[in-house]
Amino acid sequence: MSSVCVHGLGYIGLPTAVVMANFGHQVTGYDVDESLRDRLRSGDVPVEEPGLQAYFTRAIDAGSLEIADTVVAAKYHVICVPTPLDESSQRANLDAVREATRSVASELRHGDTVILESTVPPGTTLREVKPILESAGLVAGSDFALVHCPETVLPGDIVRELRENDRILGGVNGLCTESAVRLYSSFVEGEITTVGDPTLAEIAKLLQNTYRDTNIALANEIAKLGDEYGIDAREAIELANTHPRVEIHQPGPGVGGHCLPIDPWFLGHGSGTPELIAHAREVNDGMAGYVVDTLEESLEEPDDARIAILGIAYKGDVDDARQSPGLSVAKTVQARRSSLATPDGGAQMDSHVSFHDPHVTDADVPLVGLESALAGADAAVITTDHEVFEEFDPETFRDQMAGNVIYDTRNIIDPDRWRTAGFRVLTL
């Protein structure tokens, strides 16, 4: 059993702390957000993830997890703080990483191991984290271990993936990785690969998300081609994927969340983003506009049409609306209605756009029940692939809506069934 202090209790840090506490370690969780600490101490887990609440309660009851008001000394420090993208510079904002590292430095002892899990631009562990930790006189690689272990878990399946995914440990030298392997091998069933360079691990992580983003951009271009040729793009992708070395992803109304739309920019941070990666980002960001173009073509009076946006979570069965494709579609609709547009380009929604999402609880827009969202709508746009949306019934929609346009951007409904029920079905 080792003592572990986890810094940052968000989507990654909290499940990481909880899993470690369930696998024999004495874990202290710290977050700068006091209200989050209070909420956790009251027993309430604010992240909707299968199994997380039960694991959390078990660790708290067993006394192996404690939520603390300050950073504490520990054998292992695991940093899981956010690294958002600064929209104006398209570069990573590393303020939280620096702040957490300073807190670790104040408690760092000879023989400790510091692990950075946050997703960061290449070079961050060595150029940003290492100097801060060494400022008190200890040397990374000899007095303490320093490792980058990129998180890889998929929102919606985090607890399982924390245990089953392969992990990469990039230490400043072999001694560092040995110490980190002892911690991770206590709960990881996947393969653990060690490399003697944190920058290599940073780049490998960024490549994983950049690969996925670029691949989705290809799928989105195929979707547009499909419209031109009058074929079903998803069927074409399925056929192409029968080849053993082809695996094209699925098109959609945009790529959301806090990883894929951001990490490709980190790869080019400080070096000029490679053209292909930047272009893929543009293709994916442009999908909201493409969806609205197609929608408007199907409406008699596009400027006045009432539109129901079904799904503002960035993907199915999560409660997270960060970089939400559904909201981007709604904002694009709003921005085009020039007479109604707000000075900031349409960040606020008018009453012609309604929103429904059964998973999201905190959003910048008013969320309503399905029937209210559909009431009087000329068109309904499915923007998230929540499992419950598969139960959508055309008769119910027909009774509530004023118009008959349904736009399925996520391949959720059976188009023939809806056409038979009198709907004009648009797909992506």
Ligand code: SAJ
């Ligand atoms: N999407 C598509 N088409 C697809 C797959 C996804 O349009 O074929 C969209 C989704 O709807 C969503 C966005 O992409 O809007 C991102 O969803 P995702 O499921 O691809 O990824 P995330 O952001 O939830 O999690 C990713 C994962 N990375 C990879 O699979 C390589 C996860 O394993 C990482 O840990 C996570 O980023 C992270 O934190 O970096």
